[in-house]
Amino acid sequence: MRSYAKTRLSKVLLESGGTPQARSERESFSQMYTEDLAKYDAAENGLCFGRIDLADDEERYVGRIGILDEPNDYQTLLLDWRAPLARPFYLATPAAPDGVTRRRHIRTRSRRVTAVNDEYLSLDAAQQAGIAEDAGGVGTESALLAALNAARTGHMNDIVETIQSEQDAIIRSEHKSVLVVQGGPGTGKTAVALHRAAYLLYTYRQQLAKSGVLIIGPNATFLDYIGQVLPSLGETGVLLSTIGDLYPGVQATGEDPLRAAELKGSLDMIGVLKNAVRDRQELPREAISLRFESNTLTLDRKVVTRARGRARSSRRPHNLARPIFVSGVIDALADQLAAVLGANVVGGANLLSRDDIADIRDEMRSDPDVMREIGRLWPELSPQEVLFDLFASTDRLASAATDLDETDLDALLRTPGAGFTAADAPLLDELAELLGVDDAEERERARRRWRSQIEDAQGALDILTGSAPQDLDDEHSPEILMAYDLIDASQLAERQNVGTRLTTAERAAGDRTWTYGHVIIDEAQELSEMAWRMVMRRIPNRWVTVVGDVAQTSDPAGAVSWQRMLEPYVAQRWKLAELSVNYRTPSEIMVAAHDVLAAIDPGSSLPRSVRDSGVRPWSLRVAESAVSDTVREMVAAQRGPGLTAVIADHATAASLADIAGDSVSVLTVREAKGLEFDHVIIAEPQRILDESPRGMNDLYVALTRATQRLAVVHSGPLPDVLTALDDVASNQWVDDRTAAGTR
């Protein structure tokens, strides 16, 4: 398949000329073969990972992509894991075997089979194979446990080999509106969300290939962590973004203080932004005198009020209503001038015909002084400008945010030099709606760009001809093809465009008004009300998969209830699916997290851990000055594969930043969100609690990041919610290591 795609691709690339239709076909083929090659590369590892045997002796092999045996009547050699026929591989159980007698997990390294693991789904099949009932061969979960116990690499792996049935139901859900997947830490929400994207792209390829799928995650580290999963499932047409980067052309570089983030996330900001835009539609304090062709005209409050009223009552966005305002003012000024000119001649204003007055208006429109004054009163504005100016001035803020007290106004004021923040992106998006974009100029620029591309191409062809050997001119030999014979300028320009052809995801990323076919929001509890508005604008059909856990909300403007966030868009019409099994955190750690969850929401239950690690988490109290050294010793005691994370409040994390390396991360809770590590050290948990009004949720997130071991190092009293941890007197990880060394 590889060599077929490679050969076809090079053939397509060599072809040239032809009708526009032929060219566009070539383009699609070249894209298709390129994507095929990427898909085959991605499926290189674990190409085939399973097989099911059915009662009627049929065998089905399941893998990362589908393969048909073309010469043999297109028989299926390998089923794509997303195909309906592959589904029993994930769903069959001894209680409901669905015709399956045996499920085989096949593990491979490159092309070599390294392990085969069979589960017999009926006693008959097990006995026939000579497996005793108590041998653990029936319904074992060894493939899953092997995957879960493996050391972490810093990148998420796909779970196609071991998708569990409650996860499968969500991945393949046919629900066409908002589906909320709520589940505790480690229940596979992220994994499920990514596999759902792959499944939907496979099943609704036609529909989604053009519109694309958008996946929103909490931060760049997280996107990097999950970034490998979709290509390994063979899907490249997905845009991954954070909320902060969703507004095209702006990257969130600043960070808001908690109160500012909370205020910016609230729906009250809609009113504030509306006011901020209206405040830019100004009335002159006193009449403005304008010189126009040796006459003095007056622009007074009354004229401007009337023009502004007309423009506002059009209900168009600010920039699109601007021409109405401009006409209103120019009409009034032209009438004024006509009156002045008329008064100066016998016969009065009637002397000026309509055409004369129309000419005057045109001249006024091209008079820079007149237009400058009008521009001051109703300027053309960009969202960035309005937001920047609003948060830079106490006066503007006070005028727009009339309900806020002084402390809140201060919280919103931007520190000079700071960039836009993640909470600003939804505000920019809102402003873009309020301002409207007059894209006439952009369209004209695109036309000009195209013309100049054709001219460049023409130039290139001329040079090619000019630099041809002289004797060709003298004795033009018909069998030597000149560039001109093959291609004309517009074709060449088109070719260059093909070189920079954008994928659906790339085009969508640059277009604020792009509407996606499906949107998946991970860690959705972190989205503020304003962020929801921004996302929902991009998905008018409301086909959204929402994945999150309200007990893990850190953002002060984030969700405490899904209903509250979704109400404005779908009222009650959303479906809830829950995940109840924790695949990450061992049971010993979850026991310790119980009191923390109870403090967040006494009504919610902990997800059940699928495995034990055999190691109990512990806490160690040391002097404040010794916290740093203790953590360093623990990190140094880690050897071998696996990742260690130190999770702490901002200040403690900053003081330990230098120990970060390839296998060690030092993170705040916000940065650790959604990630996982083999070993986790939480430093100064009380400070995590104190740092935010959602401190308890943050502590819960920190506690549930480890796949193997957890330790807490603290200098003050241990928070009450952590008393389930073993209180130890010395650094166990270092002791364990020393003991291992002695042995």
Ligand SMILES: Nc1ncnc2c1ncn2[C@@H]1O[C@H](COP(=O)(O)OP(=O)(O)OP(=O)(O)O)[C@@H](O)[C@H]1O
């Ligand atoms: N069916 C499965 N087979 C193998 N591994 C799985 C399966 N389901 C989940 N996992 C693994 O469990 C871990 C946790 O999954 P994931 O990160 O998706 O959980 P989450 O619910 O998003 O967690 P959190 O809310 O804490 O961010 C990951 O390493 C994931 O690969």
